[in-house]
Amino acid sequence: MNFRAKSFSHIIVKSKVEIMKASYDRLFKGNDEWIKEKLKLDPEYFKRLAKGQKPEFLWIGCSDSRVPANEITGTESGEIFVHRNIANQVIHSDTNMLSVLQYAVEYLHVKHVIVCGHYGCGGVKAAMDTQYVGLVGRWLAHIKDIFQLNKQTLDEINDPEAREKRMVELNVIEQVHNLAKTSIVQKAWKKRELEIHGWVYSLEDGRIIDLDCKYSNIDQLEPIYRFSGI
Ligand code: CO
DSSP: OHHHHHHHHHHHHHHHHHHHHHHHHHHHHHHHHHHHHHHHHOTTHHHHHHTOOOOSEEEEEEOOTTOOHHHHHTOOTTSEEEEEETTOOOOTTOHHHHHHHHIIIIISOOSEEEEEEETTOHHHHHHTSOOOOTHHHHHHHHHHHHHHHTHHHHHTOOSHHHHHHHHHHHHHHHHHHHHHTSHHHHHHHHHSOOEEEEEEEOTTTOOEEEOOOOBOSGGGSOGGGOOSOO
């Protein structure tokens, strides 16, 4: 009896290990298949990509696993420079985001910067709730400010789902505004064309909606945010 119990527990432990291994190994199997597929269509695919990148777009999106920049825009590797964080935020003190922005604008010379939010965003949902969520709450505090800033508009929407969707849109609009406030973007505007766009992605049907909050020059920005001497 004792022996049987022991061997039974051994099988369970082994199967847990196997489950973990299979979960992990799937990525390498997927990688092998992807390489084969790419080479079948274009034998020079990797040689060409390895030479360098010249993306026209910088994507600032949510970390959500359901919003992959290339897949939803039907683009390939090399076409979109990507930065993602929880709830697609542009925070002025975030050196990670700012470094990505500077590199994309000043060295890669991207033509468009896109902030892409998505309906059903867990980050926005959490920011609209008062439940304490730990460290991530500190990151989401910026979205609480946007909520408070637009409280009157949001209070007029009775349907909770519609209110949450509007909040997702307002967050994107604010992050696009934050991009326009950066010296990196304003410096680029002095020399060349650069457009900043705000999008929302719908998880329910895969559709991208342009929120029509584009900035393409400094005149669109409130005077207090315009840098002189850059
Ligand atoms: Co999200």
